[in-house]
């Protein structure tokens with residue numbers, strides 16, 4: 133494997149993405165870095181862990197920053213051919229170097245739906261009713277509980293299955309700037325502070341064991357540290373009225389808090405990156421797989437707020 137390189141995609145219109153189709157059957161105008169991220173997610177979450185294909189893409193994808201890591205791999209283009217009677221080489225093996233996506237992750241900006249209720253069970257991204265005991269054993273496993281609903285606020289009805297209708301990035305960013313009600317306080321989150329969410333962390337099986345995901349996280353963390361105001365809502369674009377705040381000091385501003393919803397079995401991976409389990413968030417189940425919340429605080433310079 134050659135030295136991997138990482139590409140970052142900022143929030144972008146993904147209009148025309150068809151969630152029912154795989155990455156290689158999507159419209160040609162869609163950004164290659166995103167299609168490559170979807171190639172990895174399909175291999176890992178859909179192929180390996182059993183998430184339904186149409187649940188893999190969601191409304192958070194357009195408003196997120198994505199990182200995709202690539203490796204140059206030497207591949208056999210045509211096999212060696214030998215004369216069966218003499219064993220002499222008729223045509224030597226021909227190899228070629230191909231660049232392929234091997235890992236991905238995304239950072240979803242605030243706001244987020246409320247923290248999953250402890251003990252909650254999600255099946256196909258849908259929060260099950262208390263009296264519904266179908267826990268959907270043996271299916272998807274990634275951070276899919278944060279069912280994206282830009283209009284959802286704390287205290288509102290629990291999130292349901294994601295809407296498949298995309299709005300434009302402008303609308304999404306505008307919606308993401310709107311104030312959201314307080315969430316329940318947990319061990320590391322006071323229920324009010326804006327946080328970004330790390331998710332869809334995946335490395336294709338053939339490339340695991342080389343700290344590839346850690347390499348991506350370091351790139352994402354550095355970018356967040358260098359761009360702390362990136363996701364903050366803009367007063368100039370939206371106006372105080374639309375932000376529904378009375379003073380500049382009330383505008384939501386990111387102060388370095390990062391959350392992730394981790395499968396319990398990979399908690400140790402995230403701990404190595406500095407995340408800590410938020411005991412107050414409890415445990416919930418996605419497709420029968422136990423998940424916990426984790427947080428870490430990045431030490432960012434309080435740059436100028438976006439104006």
Ligand SMILES: CC(C)(COP(=O)(O)OP(=O)(O)OC[C@H]1O[C@@H](n2cnc3c(N)ncnc32)[C@H](O)[C@@H]1OP(=O)(O)O)[C@@H](O)C(=O)NCCC(=O)NCCS
Pocket residue numbers: 176273274275333334335336339340341342343344345346393394395397398400401404
């Ligand atoms: C999680 C994942 C992205 C990590 O991939 P990776 O970058 O290849 O990670 P590595 O295997 O190199 O492991 C990095 C470190 O974590 C440790 N680690 C990895 N998996 C672990 C596990 N299940 N339990 C404990 N430690 C683990 C490794 O031992 C290594 O430790 P070290 O730093 O002391 O050497 C990859 O396993 C994956 O794609 N899994 C499937 C998708 C998934 O479950 N994503 C997480 C959703 S919450």
